[in-house]
Amino acid sequence: MKADAFPYRAPWWLPGGNAQTLWAALASRRHFGPAPRWQRSRWNTPDGDFVDVDQALHPSAPDAPLLVLFHGLEGSSASQYAVAFADFAAAHGLAYAVPHFRGCSGELNHAPRAYHSGDFAEIDWILRRFASEHPGRPLLAVGVSLGGNALMRWAGELGDAAAQQVRAIASVCSPLDLAAGGHAIGRGFNRLVYTRMFMRSMVPKALKKLEQHPGLFDREALLGARDLYEFDNLFTAPLHGFRDTADYWSRASAKPVLHRIRVPALALNARNDPFVPANSLPTAQDAGTHVTLWQPAQGGHVGFPVSHGPFGLPGHVRAMPEAVGHWLLTHL
Template identity: 85%
Template sequence: MKPDGFPYAAPWWLPGGNAQTLWAALASRRHFGPVPRWTRSRWIAPDGDFIDVDQAQHASPTGAPLLVLFHGLEGSSASQYAVAFADFAAANGLAFAVPHFRGCSGELNRAPRAYHSGDFEEINWILKRFAAENPGRPLLAVGVSLGGNALMRWAAEMGASASQHVRAVASVCSPLDLAAGGHAIGRGFNRLVYTRMFLGSMVPKALKKLEQHPGLFDRDALLAARNLFEFDNLFTAPLHGFRDTQDYWSRASAKPVLHQIRVPALALNARNDPFVPAVSLPTPQQVGRHVTLWQPAQGGHVGFPVSHGALGVPGHVRAMPEAVGHWLLAHL
């Protein structure tokens, strides 16, 4: 483990994980260059459903690496971290793409399923297609929060064959132990703020899914769900082949299989992340030699804001993509 691989120090005016998380998401500066512009493509999935893929329009040299970002729960190419990574890619001459998980691009997907934290089969066909369509570009992949857990699950499942598709992977603030993260987000301030925010987006989409596929789940029970455990028990787990939430969180977690990874992999987690208890983070003894652990004391959940300007405000969030991006580039 190299906890100082990203020697992050939070601004004095943002004490604590919640402040660092919320400022980054709501008020931070995301880019130094022009606002990222996107070209959207629709990809048909192996089961006939679709995802939407946004590719940054900035120029990159022929043969330059392609950086693929897998977003977090209810995220998109508009999320602050996606914009910041796009800005990093533009500044460093990299091609950049954000594949949206099903239902996250602004249009509900068609199949009686959505996406989940251990969706490594989805990661697999997406990365294989990127590799096939960009034969002259080395692929690098980063996953944020949920997307990072799914990416690490993919790397573990693929083992040595992952190197046929990517040169290196990274996860940022991912709940690699889903049970620990799921229980943490369901308590106290987290439940009042973050759980309410996520359910405020996920429940309406689930109800639209029920209109598409009547009888898919119990509508009244879903409306009564007050935390992610209950939502996953009624929606996420059964729709994706899991017995219940406990089965889903157990089987989908990347932490137990990190030792199987055979490509360079970085796991960055702040130890004050409100969603991911520090006690649940992997230790050097639990990962193989291919996995690097960065666990700075501060940063929040996909926060890592940095002071900017004479008075230290407003902060920006380009430092984390800079550190993670250069780590990935070092493994080409």
């Protein structure tokens, strides 16, 4: 099912997907109410590792819905979109939590593994834990970028069984075709800016992982990696059971399983997203009957900034969480 119910238009002073992406991440206003305060819990995983979960401390009724956000590549509860969704949750009386993928909470995880775009088994374990700890709360989930692909992959893999855990899900600016997104971020301006930004975070963490587990991968080869394709080939793919980057990107992508989703699901993608080529976005035929597609012309990658204040500055990023959050609430 396709609908353009989020007719987003960028401010005139932010033309293009890169400007909308970078302004939202670096300079936008993230919340209208107080900044979120968090209570962190450490969940021990079945394989002897841990996941850190930040739960917002704003008040909510005992039976209010719980909104769970799965962050993007190298994201956290401090990411601009996580804060903006926290502000939405507080304004609407929802409980709110951000589970961190392994190694993203500020402390390196214990196991040889890390996290990846198709980590639907981790999504499943986390959502089951939330459901068991909050039996009186309807569960809603949103995934951003990498987290959204993993969430949609989870829903496609589980089919009818996903409805036992959640009422509705949404992905925001997710590379549902990982190969298309992976190649796009490795070219031109994307390679100079975004690839370097991610590699500055990911390579040192991988080297610390090697200190934990000597012999895990070839250190010199990893130091020579210059893009996500090479990094995934040396680190992400082999550590998580994939043959190589091509195998990882193929088997972890959510696009091929969207038609198997059986819970209300929303996929929001801006058509000028620098990371996600418009020609790779799912069509109504790809999506099936349970998936709604929002594909506005503008917004960038997890951007969607909106003018604010007397001169339109500094702009805020609450419009996207407002639209996505209300869509989720209509499916309670």
